[in-house]
Amino acid sequence: MDENLEEIRKNNVLNLPQRPAVEIEFQDLTYTVPQGRKGSKLILRSISGKFRSGQLTAILGPSGSGKSTLLNILAGYKCREATGTILINGEPRNLKEFREIARYIMQEDLIQPLLSVDEAMMIAANLKLGKHISVEDKSKIILDILELLRLSNTRNTHTNKLSGGERKRLSIALELLNNPPVLFLDEPTTGLDDLSCSQCVSLLKQLAAGGRTVICSIHTPSAKLFSMFDKVYVISSGQCTYQGYGPEAVPYLSTLGITCPTHYNPADFIMEVCSGEYGDCQDKMVSAIDNGRNEFIKDSVVPLFESTSSSQKMEIFEIVSSKEGKNSSWDQFKILLMRMWVQMWRNKSYLLLKVVLHIILGLLIGNLYIGIGEDGSKTIFNFGFFFTCVIFFMYIPMMPVLLSFPLEIQYLKREHFNQWYSIGSYFCALTVSTLPVQMILGSLYLSMVYIFSYQPLEIERIVPFFAICFLTSIISESFGLLISSTLNLLNGMFVGPVMMVPFIVFSAYGFGEGYASIPILIKIMMRFSYLRYSFEALVLVMLRGRKLQCPEEEEFCIFTDLDEFIEIMAMNNSVIWVDIVALIIFLVLVRSASFYLLRQRLTPNKTFMALQYIGRFIKTRMSEGR
Numbered sequence: 067m068d069e070n071l072e073e074i075r076k077n078n079v080l081n082l083p084q085r086p087a088v089e090i091e092f093q094d095l096t097y098t099v100p101q102g103r104k105g106s107k108l109i110l111r112s113i114s115g116k117f118r119s120g121q122l123t124a125i126l127g128p129s130g131s132g133k134s135t136l137l138n139i140l141a142g143y144k145c146r147e148a149t150g151t152i153l154i155n156g157e158p159r160n161l162k163e164f165r166e167i168a169r170y171i172m173q174e175d176l177i178q179p180l181l182s183v184d185e186a187m188m189i190a191a192n193l194k195l196g197k198h199i200s201v202e203d204k205s206k207i208i209l210d211i212l213e214l215l216r217l218s219n220t221r222n223t224h225t226n227k228l229s230g231g232e233r234k235r236l237s238i239a240l241e242l243l244n245n246p247p248v249l250f251l252d253e254p255t256t257g258l259d260d261l262s263c264s265q266c267v268s269l270l271k272q273l274a275a276g277g278r279t280v281i282c283s284i285h286t287p288s289a290k291l292f293s294m295f296d297k298v299y300v301i302s303s304g305q306c307t308y309q310g311y312g313p314e315a316v317p318y319l320s321t322l323g324i325t326c327p328t329h330y331n332p333a334d335f336i337m338e339v340c341s342g343e344y345g346d347c348q349d350k351m352v353s354a355i356d357n358g359r360n361e362f363i364k365d366s367v368v369p370l371f372e373s374t375s376s377s378q379k380m381e382i383f384e385i386v387s388s389k390e391g392k393n394s395s396w397d398q399f400k401i402l403l404m405r406m407w408v409q410m411w412r413n414k415s416y417l418l419l420k421v422v423l424h425i426i427l428g429l430l431i432g433n434l435y436i437g438i439g440e441d442g443s444k445t446i447f448n449f450g451f452f453f454t455c456v457i458f459f460m461y462i463p464m465m466p467v468l469l470s471f472p473l474e475i476q477y478l479k480r481e482h483f484n485q486w487y488s489i490g491s492y493f494c495a496l497t498v499s500t501l502p503v504q505m506i507l508g509s510l511y512l513s514m515v516y517i518f519s520y521q522p523l524e525i526e527r528i529v530p531f532f533a534i535c536f537l538t539s540i541i542s543e544s545f546g547l548l549i550s551s552t553l554n555l556l557n558g559m560f561v562g563p564v565m566m567v568p569f570i571v572f573s574a575y576g577f578g579e580g581y582a583s584i585p586i587l588i589k590i591m592m593r594f595s596y597l598r599y600s601f602e603a604l605v606l607v608m609l610r611g612r613k614l615q616c617p618e619e620e621e622f623c624i625f626t627d628l629d630e631f632i633e634i635m636a637m638n639n640s641v642i643w644v645d646i647v648a649l650i651i652f653l654v655l656v657r658s659a660s661f662y663l664l665r666q667r668l669t670p671n672k673t674f675m676a677l678q679y680i681g682r683f684i685k686t687r688m689s690e691g692r
């Protein structure tokens with residue numbers, strides 16, 4: 067094994083520069099989750115351990131033993147409730163610095179859809195490697211990585227068409243681009259066949275041999291796979307039961323009087339021992355290895371934490387502080403915007419569906435209100451037409467966001483956690499990316515209903531009419547983002563439409579009645595309905611200063627003087643520009659709030675954490691009450 071490893075080491079996988087060694091130690095790590103009135107649940111119980119660079123370490127254990135939890139805490143993905151010490155090369159971990167050098171490949175392969183493997187790799191390279199590396203060099207790095215991961219023949223395949231194993235390898239490839247010294251992988255072999263499993267593990271071993279610290283959690287590996295790990299760390303019920311070289315585990319257990327049957331998979335045996343199938347051996351194993359403070363090396367148990375090295379600290383810090391691989395926010399914005407546009411364009415069926423729906427609704431609504439715009443007997447219907455426009459531009463942009471953004475957040479979480487880009491760049495790209503389609507489809511719909519309903523063909527009315535509808539549309543989309551930044555798909559789909567009800571109610575409340583009789587509280591609420599400003603502005607823009615004719619056959623025709631109609635509707639004191647400014651303020655506020663909530667969801671501050679605790683507390687109390 068060692069000769070093989072030396073060979074790999076000499077070749078230095080991927081020809082990437084050697085990274086300084088990163089050693090991860092953890093001592094007395096405890097993780098508790100609150101469980102309402104029942105107190106709390108202890109998931110990790112004061113465990114310790116040490117993971118070295120150049121080694122492939124497997125975290126093993128029965129289901130529910132705490133493998134993913136340990137990985138999450140070590141990677142810094144979830145560590146708020148954890149107590150204990152985590153040291154990086156002998157120094158307390160600075161999470162911000164550590165996240166610069168460590169990458170976490172989560173169990174779910176969240177890979178951006180509608181891109182080929184090559185494109186996904188190039189976009190990731192552009193985001194992670196910065197401009198100082200030429201496109202040719204980036205292509206060379208990508209080629210090397212794809213070759214190493216046996217993905218060369220899938221370069222033109224779309225990511226959503228890849229097999230499970232290929233997706234897993236692509237997830238690893240994407241994170242290898244900037245040569246991270248530390249790699250965490252949560253169950254990288256789940257769902258793979260035996261051959262793919264051993265290929266995946268031998269790849270990880272090569273990466274570790276190149277000087278990286280590679281740590282993965284794994285479910286019941288085969289005997290062959292088990293022997294491939296440089297180190298296995300076994301957890302059972304949140305405690306460490308073995309730490310050392312895999313093939314030495316069985317001899318070690320026999321020293322404790324636990325004998326493995328002949329021709330038995332040692333990994334299965336350890337799992338069974340940990341699950342209590344050979345009697346209650348857990349306490350014996352935990353105390354023999356001192357809950358991870360000891361390690362079994364070459365026939366003896368040795369203490370782990372006697373000497374710590376801090377010599378590498380400086381080197382790591384240099385990587386962290388260097389601008390290597392850093393892109394400006396503007397560059398990140400451009401790359402992300404292009405990615406979003408490419409994905410949008412490639413989602414042809416969805417685009418087509420949207421176009422068809424806008425045309426159908428345009429035809430339907432246009433026909434419902436045909437000819438009303440210049441008919442003095444239909445002024446009240448025209449009033450209703452403006453309300454329809456407002457409702458259209460409230461629901462149509464908001465619903466797709468409520469449906470798609472919760473999944474998008476999962477991609478964002480992975481990419482942002484692995485330092486691909488800042489949330490600000492992402493949010494700006496997201497804001498700009500939807501504008502063209504929204505404008506084009508909105509214009510298509512508006513042109514149809516405008517012409518069908520015989521609205522005045524005057525440029526000074528057409529432009530503000532379109533602008534007000536677009537503003538309403540962008541605010542509604544922002545509300546969608548605001549809701550789905552905080553809630554999951556199910557809750558968001560319920561809360562979104564329900565939350566719009568008061569906006570709709572207050573948008574038309576009190577027209578024709580005059581403000582004097584309206585209670586002050588209702589008046590305040592009316593001021594908070596952005597739809598009211600849209601509706602009012604549309605009415606003023608389209609009706610003010612116009613006089614209509616009555617058709618001869620029509621007997622009931624009283625609203626021909628539209629200024630008079632505006633007065634009857636109690637809108638004569640309203641000013642269009644005030645409405646438009648109010649809409650712009652709404653837009654800025656709601657967008658900023660959705661950005662804030664999104665940022666808090668990914669990197670919460672103390673206030674937000676306190677709110678989350680309160681929310682969780684209320685939730686557990688409520689679920690107990692049932």
Ligand SMILES: Nc1ncnc2c1ncn2[C@@H]1O[C@H](COP(=O)(O)OP(=O)(O)OP(=O)(O)O)[C@@H](O)[C@H]1O
Nearest residue numbers: 099107109127128129130131132133134135136285
């Ligand atoms: N937020 C939480 N609230 C309550 N229990 C939790 C929470 N997070 C984890 N647990 C529990 O902690 C235990 C360890 O979970 P973890 O996901 O780390 O296990 P695992 O070893 O990775 O399991 P598997 O191999 O099945 O994925 C489980 O019993 C799980 O139910």
